[in-house]
Amino acid sequence: MTAITDRQQLAYIAGQAADARVNVEVETEGMTLNIGPQHPATHGTLRIIARLDGEQVVSVDPVMGYMHRGYEKLTEVRSYPQVTTLVNRIDWLGSFANEVPFILAAEKLMGVEAPPRAQWIRTVLFELSRVANVILFLGDMGVQLGALTPVFYAFRDREHVLNQIEAATGGRFHPNFDRIGGLKDDLPKGWIAETRAVMVKVRSFCDEMEDLLMGSEIFEARCRGVGVIPPDVGLAYGLSGANIRASGVDWDLRRDGDTPLVWNEVDWKVWTHPDGDSFARYWVRLQETREASKIVDQLLDGIPSGPIMAKVPRIIKVPEGEAWVSTENPLGEMGYYVVSKGDTGPFRVKIRSASFNNISILPWVLRGVYVPDIITIMASLYFILGDIDR
Amino acid sequence: MLVVVVIVPTAALIFGYVFLFKMMSHMQSRLGPMEAGPHGTLQLLADGVKFLQKEDVFPDQADRRVFALAPLVVMMGTFLLFAVIPAGPDLVIESLDTGVFFALAATSISVIGVLMAGWASANKYSLLGGLRAAGQLIAYELPLVFAVIGVVIQAGSLNLQTIVTAQADGAIFGFDLVGLPYVVPQIIGFVIFMIAAQAELTQTPFDMPVAESEVVGGYHVEYTGFRFLFFFLAEFGTAFALAAVGATLFLGGWGLPNVDLDAGWMNLVGPAVLFAKIMLLAFIIFWVRFSYPRFREDQLQKFAWKWLVQLALLNILLTGLFKVVF
Numbered sequence: 036m037t038a039i040t041d042r043q044q045l046a047y048i049a050g051q052a053a054d055a056r057v058n059v060e061v062e063t064e065g066m067t068l069n070i071g072p073q074h075p076a077t078h079g080t081l082r083i084i085a086r087l088d089g090e091q092v093v094s095v096d097p098v099m100g101y102m103h104r105g106y107e108k109l110t111e112v113r114s115y116p117q118v119t120t121l122v123n124r125i126d127w128l129g130s131f132a133n134e135v136p137f138i139l140a141a142e143k144l145m146g147v148e149a150p151p152r153a154q155w156i157r158t159v160l161f162e163l164s165r166v167a168n169v170i171l172f173l174g175d176m177g178v179q180l181g182a183l184t185p186v187f188y189a190f191r192d193r194e195h196v197l198n199q200i201e202a203a204t205g206g207r208f209h210p211n212f213d214r215i216g217g218l219k220d221d222l223p224k225g226w227i228a229e230t231r232a233v234m235v236k237v238r239s240f241c242d243e244m245e246d247l248l249m250g251s252e253i254f255e256a257r258c259r260g261v262g263v264i265p266p267d268v269g270l271a272y273g274l275s276g277a278n279i280r281a282s283g284v285d286w287d288l289r290r291d292g293d294t295p296l297v298w299n300e301v302d303w304k305v306w307t308h309p310d311g312d313s314f315a316r317y318w319v320r321l322q323e324t325r326e327a328s329k330i331v332d333q334l335l336d337g338i339p340s341g342p343i344m345a346k347v348p349r350i351i352k353v354p355e356g357e358a359w360v361s362t363e364n365p366l367g368e369m370g371y372y373v374v375s376k377g378d379t380g381p382f383r384v385k386i387r388s389a390s391f392n393n394i395s396i397l398p399w400v401l402r403g404v405y406v407p408d409i410i411t412i413m414a415s416l417y418f419i420l421g422d423i424d425r
Numbered sequence: 426m427l428v429v430v431v432i433v434p435t436a437a438l439i440f441g442y443v444f445l446f447k448m449m450s451h452m453q454s455r456l457g458p459m460e461a462g463p464h465g466t467l468q469l470l471a472d473g474v475k476f477l478q479k480e481d482v483f484p485d486q487a488d489r490r491v492f493a494l495a496p497l498v499v500m501m502g503t504f505l506l507f508a509v510i511p512a513g514p515d516l517v518i519e520s521l522d523t524g525v526f527f528a529l530a531a532t533s534i535s536v537i538g539v540l541m542a543g544w545a546s547a548n549k550y551s552l553l554g555g556l557r558a559a560g561q562l563i564a565y566e567l568p569l570v571f572a573v574i575g576v577v578i579q580a581g582s583l584n585l586q587t588i589v590t591a592q593a594d595g596a597i598f599g600f601d602l603v604g605l606p607y608v609v610p611q612i613i614g615f616v617i618f619m620i621a622a623q624a625e626l627t628q629t630p631f632d633m634p635v636a637e638s639e640v641v642g643g644y645h646v647e648y649t650g651f652r653f654l655f656f657f658l659a660e661f662g663t664a665f666a667l668a669a670v671g672a673t674l675f676l677g678g679w680g681l682p683n684v685d686l687d688a689g690w691m692n693l694v695g696p697a698v699l700f701a702k703i704m705l706l707a708f709i710i711f712w713v714r715f716s717y718p719r720f721r722e723d724q725l726q727k728f729a730w731k732w733l734v735q736l737a738l739l740n741i742l743l744t745g746l747f748k749v750v751f
Contacts, residue, residue: 066549075638075641179638180718181638181717182716183629184716247716248718253719410639
């Protein structure tokens with residue numbers, strides 16, 4: 036694997052450096068540039084030590100862990116219901132999508148299944164948090180490339196989505212709405228109609244981004260062919276989600292995974308793009324946001340009636356065993372490996388979150404690019420720092 | 426005289442700032458700048474007070490004197506420009522015979538300030554930003570000057586006042602209702618001028634020297650408080666100054682067609698006319714700024730050398746030919 040990837044990388048650098056051949060003749064002094072931990076393009080406390088030759092990157096070294104919060108360890112001293120409050124803080128932009136797989140893992144261990152109505156509502160909220168998360172990426176990509184306007188539109192429209200999440204769960208960022216065996220509450224009155232209206236706004240936001248950002252020649256010039264990740268390299272580095280779909284790998288856990296959530300009940304499509312560059316990653320996420328709004332629309336039509344909680348004991352004790360549940364989170368594959376020794380809390384939890392693997396490719400993909408391309412590539416790989424430093 | 430020295434630049438700064446701030450807020454659905462005062466009109470005052478309160482910080486390794494002087498040098502070019510821009514038949518500080526030359530020279534002073542700031546800050550981001558600014562200025566000064574040469578050839582003068590009167594008196598193929606604003610025959614020159622001005626101002630899509638997402642503000646990353654405000658105002662001020670040059674060269678300046686340009690009352694109306702035209706061009710400059718992402722440094726250089734310079738030379742050739750033939 037290594038030999039192939041290096042050869043491909045060399046070919047890629049050669050293509051990139053075709054215009055910069057002058058660098059070969061002029062001996063220049065190298066410079067080390069510290070990007071982060073406090074840098075607007077790192078979305079938080081990621082630090083990248085870049086060794087530059089002029090404006091070209093020789094090598095990069097990502098440093099992380101500045102905000103490590105020890106979640107895996109903390110879960111060992113909490114009871115199962117308490118863990119949900121922790122895990123929905125991992126990726127703070129799509130928090131509902133973080134608590135669902137953990138609850139599913141606990142339910143799997145207990146042999147409990149939530150009633151259909153709860154599963155439908157979970158899926159709807161899951162997709163809403165995906166929309167709320169990815170909308171911010173769609174605008175933020177503009178900021179990283181120097182266009183400030185899209186992010187304000189993103190904040191404006193994310194607000195509507197967050198309002199819906201708040202109306203249903205009571206929390207805007209940290210819903211903590213899932214319970215083992217179901218949900219905390221039923222949907223409020225009139226929520227379905229309002230959500231439908233919001234989904235229309237989401238789609239019009241996607242159209243806006245298509246006109247304002249993706250349609251711009253400068254955006255194409257900055258993104259096409261920048262940060263190309265071939266599918267085999269991407270898989271070798273453990274990329275998942277939209278990042279790997281943008282390299283042409285048709286893999287989506289909503290369709291291919293086995294969770295009791297109800298994506299398979301509705302009609303939707305997994306988007307892929309063959310190019311694997313920054314533009315493809317943006318394109319795939321834009322299409323996915325549209326698709327997610329369509330999924331929500333269809334799911335809202337078919338929410339079954341019935342209870343929202345299964346019968347579970349008041350004090351939850353999970354029988355001995357191990358369970359692994361992963362779902363397609365906004366950022367990619369997120370999974371929980373829960374080990375139980377029969378207590379009220381987990382014995383050990385291993386969290387596999389998407390961002391950590393998605394950015395582990397940075398040193399490979401950033402070799403030989405220009406300084407502005409670092410930002411483009413990091414923005415298009417899209418990570419949440421909390422999702423990296425757990 | 427007083428009008429030109431004080432009122433035009435100051436009004437351009439204050440009204441322009443408020444107007445463009447509002448424009449920006451509406452374009453971007455920003456809520457913050459709508460809060461202070463009626464419809465957010467007091468935001469400028471609030472910003473000023475905020476900047477005054479901040480601590481005046483010098484980086485440890487900075488070259489203190491150069492660091493402190495840089496914002497003033499950047500500001501200087503802006504105010505020098507207004508010295509040759511006529512705002513009425515008598516309202517001009519120095520009606521230089523080489524007015525166009527002076528104006529273009531004054532715009533490039535600011536880059537010295539930018540380089541000073543970039544070097545003296547003792548910060549790698551500043552250094553990158555400063556060097557980018559230098560490279561960009563060299564690349565775009567040329568098309569800017571070439572774009573203006575077409576106007577100079579057509580008017581037959583380097584004096585800005587003469588250029589204004591020539592545009593008001595002219596006629597397009599015997600049709601003299603709107604005079605002959607050079608934006609019509611010099612449309613290529615006008616477009617190149619606006620693009621080069623955008624680059625000169627380091628505005629999006631040519632804002633790599635400040636590029637807050639890559640080099641975090643570039644040359645002014647280490648500046649705080651009032652010194653930063655100087656850079657900030659210089660950016661706005663230079664936008665108006667270049668818009669004023671553009672309005673004078675291409676839109677007929679303070680003059681109106683079919684009006685006696687020597688009449689005394691034009692000294693009152695002239696500044697208003699000029700101001701309106703400045704605002705129109707500034708609106709375009711800022712509109713572009715809020716709509717586009719940023720180029721990469723190499724793409725920008727390619728664009729300047731491969732396209733703009735060639736196009737500008739072609740424009741000069743065509744203007745010369747037409748001048749000789751007609």
